[in-house]
Structures are given as C-alpha cells and as structure tokens.
Amino acid sequence: MMKTERLRVMKLHLVHKTVPIGPDNPETPGQPIHPDDPDGPTWPAGTDKASLTKTITRTINYLDKSTGKVVSKQVTQTVTYNRTAIVDEVTGALLGYDTNGDGNVDTTNEDAAWVAANGDQWSLVTSPDLSDDGYGSPSLAQVDSVTVTADTADSVVNVYYDTPSTPSTSGTSGTSGTPSTPLVNTSTTVTNGGINGKLPQTGDEKNTNLSIMGVILLALSSVLALFGLGKRRETK
Structure with missing residues (x-):
C-alpha cells in the first residue's frame, strides 16, 4: 500500500x-531615499519640515x-503642532x-494627523495695573484662555489704557497748559468842565498812556482858550 505524502504550503507576506x-528628521522632497541609488525612489511631498x-x-x-x-x-x-509621516522606502510613497508614536500608520487624513507638542492652550493673562503711571483701568481686565487647534489662526489682542490727564498748574487757563495773560483795565475817566471822556479798554498800556496825555492836553487847551477869552473881555 502506497503512502500519501501531504504537501505543506507556506504563505509569506512580504x-x-x-x-x-517628523519635524526632528525632515527630508527634502525629490531627493533620493537611498543616496547610493540616485535613480531609485525619492522622498515624497509632505516630508519637509x-x-x-x-x-x-x-x-x-x-x-x-x-x-x-x-x-x-x-x-x-x-x-506647536507636529505630525509624523510614514514613508515606504521601496516605492517612495x-x-x-x-499619531501615537508606534511607527505605524494611524490615519491617512493629513488634517487629523496633527498632535499638540506642548499643550493646546493659550493660558489666561491678567492685564497689568498701570495706575502708578497715571493710567486708568484697561479695556480688558484679562485676556481669556483659549483652546487652540491645528486650524486656529494666529491672533493679536490689543488692550487699551486711557491717556493720563495732564494736571493744571497755577496761572493756567483751562486744560491747554498755556498760562493765561491777565487783563489790564485801562479804562480812564478824565473830567473836563463836567464832560467825562472815557477811553476804550485795550491791552496796550503805551497807547492808553498816549491817549490820556492827549485828553489832558485837550483839556489844558480848552482852559487856556477860556482864560484868553475872559482876558479879552476885560480889556474891552
């Protein structure tokens, strides 16, 4: 009787x-994966830092x-967000x-491959107190914490403080800080035979003095004229 031999089949998966x-060992897309085989596969797009x-x-x-x-x-x-690409060294694909550091493909979605390297929060920041510098309360008492994703855009937050008011000093008018010029009352009344002559108020003391002298001279002229008229009458 003949013995039947069994054939054993082994399957090998190559x-x-x-x-x-990753970002710590990036490559240059288009360059050979194996430097000694310049005609071989090259690093694919998406492997640069x-x-x-x-x-x-x-x-x-x-x-x-x-x-x-x-x-x-x-x-x-x-x-900071990083991701790690898995490249086939034979085909360059x-x-x-x-996403978990085991060296195997976990996702083929590049947008889902990002992993936060140092936490995913912008922490809360309290605005400084600048009252010692004369400023009032800030427009934002604090800038709140934010959870940052790989799709979050850069952000700029401006916190404003009111400009300190300039204290007024003695001898100033209003808030302009410019000393006010005191007004001088140059109104003068001169009596001439019961007729009052009143000079207008001006800020020019010199002109006022000249005007006063003119009025005085006019008064003296009137007195002299009256005196001369009386003398002529006595002569007649």
Missing part, C-alpha cells in the same frame, strides 16, 4: 520597509488709547501618518 519622518510642524501664536499688546504708544511689555503665547 512587507516593504517604512520609515517615520514646513509640512510637519506649525506654530500658532497669540500676541497681546498694551497700548495708550490716544497715541497707540506701547505702555507695557508685549505678551507672546505659542502652541507617503502611506499616512503616525
């Missing part, structure tokens, strides 16, 4: 070698409301992205 590419990391920034400025002048130190907050 897998291409892959390599993770700019494609694998992004930093989102919030800038807080403290400004004088009237002049726009910086009145306190600027605050800058950043959140970008297979997807690793």
Whole structure:
C-alpha cells in the first residue's frame, strides 16, 4: 500500500520597509531615499519640515488709547503642532501618518494627523495695573484662555489704557497748559468842565498812556482858550 505524502504550503507576506519622518528628521522632497541609488525612489511631498510642524501664536499688546504708544511689555503665547509621516522606502510613497508614536500608520487624513507638542492652550493673562503711571483701568481686565487647534489662526489682542490727564498748574487757563495773560483795565475817566471822556479798554498800556496825555492836553487847551477869552473881555 502506497503512502500519501501531504504537501505543506507556506504563505509569506512580504512587507516593504517604512520609515517615520517628523519635524526632528525632515527630508527634502525629490531627493533620493537611498543616496547610493540616485535613480531609485525619492522622498515624497509632505516630508519637509514646513509640512510637519506649525506654530500658532497669540500676541497681546498694551497700548495708550490716544497715541497707540506701547505702555507695557508685549505678551507672546505659542502652541506647536507636529505630525509624523510614514514613508515606504521601496516605492517612495507617503502611506499616512503616525499619531501615537508606534511607527505605524494611524490615519491617512493629513488634517487629523496633527498632535499638540506642548499643550493646546493659550493660558489666561491678567492685564497689568498701570495706575502708578497715571493710567486708568484697561479695556480688558484679562485676556481669556483659549483652546487652540491645528486650524486656529494666529491672533493679536490689543488692550487699551486711557491717556493720563495732564494736571493744571497755577496761572493756567483751562486744560491747554498755556498760562493765561491777565487783563489790564485801562479804562480812564478824565473830567473836563463836567464832560467825562472815557477811553476804550485795550491791552496796550503805551497807547492808553498816549491817549490820556492827549485828553489832558485837550483839556489844558480848552482852559487856556477860556482864560484868553475872559482876558479879552476885560480889556474891552
């Protein structure tokens, strides 16, 4: 009787070698994956550093409301997102992205591959008290915390302070800070035979004095004229 031999079939699954590419080991798209094989596969698009990391920034400025002048130190907050591409070394294809650090493809959606590197919050910032510099309350008492995603845009927040008022000084008028010129009453009354002559008020003391002298001379002329007329009558 003949023995029947069983054939054993073994299946081998050949897998291409892959390599993770992140912001710490970026490559140059278009360059050979294997330098000793210049005609071989090249690094695909999306493996350069700019494609694998992004930093989102919030800038807080403290400004004088009237002049726009910086009145306190600027605050800058950043959140960084990274992603790791998985590349087939044999074909040069970008297979997807690793999101948990195990070196395997976890997603093929590049927008879902971002992972926060240092937390995903812009923390709350309290506006400084500048009352010692003469400023009042800020337009925002605080800038609230924000959860930042990979799609969040950069942000600029301006906090304004009212300009300190300039204290008035003695001898000034209003708030202009310009000393007011005291007014001099130059009104003068001269009596001449019961007729009062009143000079207008001006700010020019010299002109006033000349006017007074003119009135006095006119009065003297009138007196002399009357005296001469009386003398002629006596002569007759």
